[in-house]
Amino acid sequence: MSTIVADGATPGEPARLPTIGAAPEPGLRLRTIPEATVARLTTYLRVLDRCALVGAELRVDGTISSDELAALVGINPAKLRKDLSYLGSHGTRGVGYDAAALRSTLQQALGAHETYPVAVVGVGHLGSALAAYPGFPARGFPVRALFDTDPLKIGRPVAGITVSDIREAALVCRREDVVIGVIATPEPAAQRVADVLVAAGVRSILGFAPGQLTVPADVEVRRVDLALELQLLAFHEIRRGDVAAARQAVP
Amino acid sequence: MSTIVADGATPGEPARLPTIGAAPEPGLRLRTIPEATVARLTTYLRVLDRCALVGAELRVDGTISSDELAALVGINPAKLRKDLSYLGSHGTRGVGYDAAALRSTLQQALGAHETYPVAVVGVGHLGSALAAYPGFPARGFPVRALFDTDPLKIGRPVAGITVSDIREAALVCRREDVVIGVIATPEPAAQRVADVLVAAGVRSILGFAPGQLTVPADVEVRRVDLALELQLLAFHEIRRGDVAAARQAVP
DNA sequence: GTGACTTTGTGCCCGGGTTCACAAATGACT
DNA sequence: AGTCATTTGTGAACCCGGGCACAAAGTCAC
Ligand SMILES: NC(=O)c1ccc[n+]([C@@H]2O[C@H](COP(=O)([O-])OP(=O)(O)OC[C@H]3O[C@@H](n4cnc5c(N)ncnc54)[C@H](O)[C@@H]3O)[C@@H](O)[C@H]2O)c1
Ligand SMILES: NC(=O)c1ccc[n+]([C@@H]2O[C@H](COP(=O)([O-])OP(=O)(O)OC[C@H]3O[C@@H](n4cnc5c(N)ncnc54)[C@H](O)[C@@H]3O)[C@@H](O)[C@H]2O)c1
DSSP states (O other): OOEEEOOOOSSOOOOOOOOSSSSOOSSOOOOOOOHHHHHHHHHHHHHHHHHHHHOOSSOTTSEEOHHHHHHHHTSOHHHHHHHHHTTOOOEETTTEEEHHHHHHHHHHHHTTTSOOOEEEEOOSHHHHHHHHOTHHHHTTOOEEEEEESOTTTTTSEETTEEEEEGGGHHHHHHHTTOOEEEEOSOHHHHHHHHHHHHHTTOOEEEEOSSSOOEEETTOEEEEOOHHHHHHHHHHHHHHHHHHHHHHHHOO | OOEEEOOOOSSOOOOOOOOSSSSOOSSOOOOOOOHHHHHHHHHHHHHHHHHHHHOOSSOTTSEEOHHHHHHHHTSOHHHHHHHHHTTOOOEETTTEEEHHHHHHHHHHHHTTTSOOOEEEEOOSHHHHHHHHOTHHHHTTOOEEEEEESOTTTTTSEETTEEEEEGGGHHHHHHHTTOOEEEEOSOHHHHHHHHHHHHHTTOOEEEEOSSSOOEEETTOEEEEOOHHHHHHHHHHHHHHHHHHHHHHHHOO
C-alpha cells in the first residue's frame, strides 16, 4: 500500500484537490475546484446565512451583487466571481446573484446540507473544548464519539457524550457513522491513534499534535499547529523590529 | 489611519511578508523570506532540537546532510536547501550542515532564543485549554495574562494565572510585556477585543473566532478556523464520493 | 597533489492562484 | 424599439512557490 506523509504545511500548500487515486483517469472529468476557492466558498455561505438570518444587508428583491458580497466578506470582487464560476453561472448580469439561490447552490456544492459525524480522540483540555463547542454541530459536524485511554475518563460523560475506550474505536465509529476523526492526544500517541482511526474506516483526519502523520494515500489529513501560528506571529514581530531598527539606523 | 481586513484565508495566502509599511522604501533591503519557508524553518528547528536532545540520528561529527534532515521532516531535500539558503550559506559542500551551528542559525533567524509573552482573552473552554498547554511556554510563548468579562472568572486562577478584567488589559499587557494576543471569545465580542488589544499595544493577534477582524495596518492577524478545517475535510469526502460514484457509473 | 565522490547552492521551468480588464448579457428608461 | 448603465463571466498577464537538475565547491583516499 502506498503511503503519503501529511506535509506539515499550514499555509501555501499547492494542493489542488487532485483526483484521489493515482492516475487522472481520462474518462471521467470531475471539475477540480482549488482548495483556496473551497475555503472562500464556505465563508460566502456563512455570510449569506447570516444575511438570511438577520434579513438585512440584502436588497428587497433578494439579490446581491458580487461587489456587495465581496465587501461583506472583505475580498476582491473578481475573485469572488471567479470562485462562483467554478460552480457554473448562477448570476444575472446587470443585477447580481439571487441570494437564496446562491445560498442553496453553495450548500449543495459544499455538502452543507449533510451532516458529517465526528469522533474526537483524546479527551483532555483541547478535546473537551472541541467536544463542547456548539459551532461544530451547528455547521453539520456533530461530535458523536469520544475516545481516550485513561480509565478515569472512559465511561464518564463529557459534553453529553460518554467517553469510549479507544480499543472500541472501530465498533463505535461504524455504529455512529463517523466520517471525520480529530486527534487531540499527546504527540507520541498521535501516529498510533491515526492508525486506529484509519483501521476504523475514517478517511478524514484533523490533527492537533505537532509532528507528522503517515497515512494511506486515500486518507486526507489536515494539521492545525497552534505553536507554529504563534511562531509565525513572532517572526513578524522580529521583522518589525528589524524594520524599525533599520529605519532608525538609516535616516 | 489606514486599516486592513484580516483575510479569512487559511490556505494558499499569497502573503510574502512584504515590508510592513506602505512603500517598499528603496534604501533598506530586508531579505524577504516566504511565509511558507518560515513555517518549514521552524519544523527544521524542532527536529534538530529533538536530535540534540536524543543525541541520536545525527553523525558522530555532528553534521547532517540535507537529504537526511529532509527525510526526518518528510520534505523535499531541494526545498530544504532552498529554504536554508534564505538565511545565507551555512552548509559545507560534500559534507552537509553542522547540526549545532544550523540549530543556532535557525534559532537566531526565528527569534527562538527570545520569549514572547502571550495574553489570552476569553477564558472559556478553548481559552482554558490554551492557558494550560505546556507546549507554548516550552517554545518561548509563556501565557502571562488572562482576560475575561465574566465576574465569576475574574480574580480566579486558571492554570496558575489569575484572570484579569478585560478593562485592565492595557495596564496588565504593558506590565507583562505582552507581545501576542490570543482571542478566544465568542464571535460577537472578537472585534471589540481586538480593538482593546491594539489599544494596549499588542500588534500580533491570533484569533479563533470565525468572522473578520479589522485592525490597523501595522497589526498582524492570523486566524484559526476549526470549523473551516472540518468543512474542507468534508469537501474531500464529497469529492471522494463523487469519484466513487463516477467510477461505478462508468465501468 | 590528484582524482573521484559527495553535497550544497541555485538557475530554470512549471503549475497554480490572484488580479485586471473587457466583452457579453441583462434590465431600465425614454 | 433603441440606448445606456450595470454587472457577470472569463481570458490573459503576472507573481509566487515547488521541484528538477546541474555546476561549483569541498572532502576523502591514495
Ligand atoms: N491544549 C492546547 O491548547 C493545545 C495547543 C496546541 C496543541 N495542542 C496539542 O493537542 C494535543 C492535546 O492537547 P491537550 O492539552 O488536550 O492534552 P491533554 O494532556 O490535556 O489531553 C490528552 C488526552 O489524550 C489522552 N490520550 C493519551 N494517549 C491516548 C491514546 N493513545 N488514545 C487515546 N487517548 C489518549 C489522555 O488520556 C488525555 O486525556 C497535544 O498533542 C497537544 O500538543 C494542544
Ligand atoms: N471550543 C472550541 O473547541 C472552539 C472551536 C472552534 C472555534 N472556537 C471559537 O473560539 C471562541 C471561544 O470558544 P469557547 O468554546 O472557548 O467559548 P466559551 O463560551 O467557552 O468561552 C468564551 C469566554 O469568553 C468570555 N468573554 C465573552 N465576551 C468577552 C469579552 N468581551 N472580553 C473578554 N472575554 C469575553 C466569556 O466570559 C467566556 O469565558 C469562540 O469564538 C468560538 O467560536 C472554539
